[in-house]
Amino acid sequence: MNAHTFFQQLSADDFRDWFQSEVTKLHNTPATRSILDVMGARFRYAIAHCDASDGLPAGTRRELTEIAQRAMPREEVAEPFTYAEGCRLLQRCVVVRTTECDT
Numbered sequence: 001m002n003a004h005t006f007f008q009q010l011s012a013d014d015f016r017d018w019f020q021s022e023v024t025k026l027h028n029t030p031a032t033r034s035i036l037d038v039m040g041a042r043f044r045y046a047i048a049h050c051d052a053s054d055g056l057p058a059g060t061r062r063e064l065t066e067i068a069q070r071a072m073p074r075e076e077v078a079e080p081f082t083y084a085e086g087c088r089l090l091q092r093c094v095v096v097r098t099t100e101c102d103t
Helices: 003-008 012-028 041-049 058-071 083-102
Strands: none
Touching: 003 041, 012 041, 012 058, 012 083, 041 083, 058 083
8 A cells, every 4th residue: 555545544543653753763773874864754744735623642743853853963953843843844855864964
């Protein structure tokens, strides 16, 4: 099943549970591994297409902030409060990490 179809079939509650578990996987990954190596295609699709304005739970906000601080140590990271903000933050992390790997 492709990522688009996967998301069409998820309820809002299922998406939130799934998203939070994916963030925890990223958070628990050693800093030596690339974010892209850990993210599956579905999660990459989610962060590219999520526009949910639902509020993130405090634990997920904290995990996202810590992931971003590890990935972008020279940037100031604002804590995300919605799923869409969290996804944009992860997209920035991916771009920064990919750019750094290319140099």
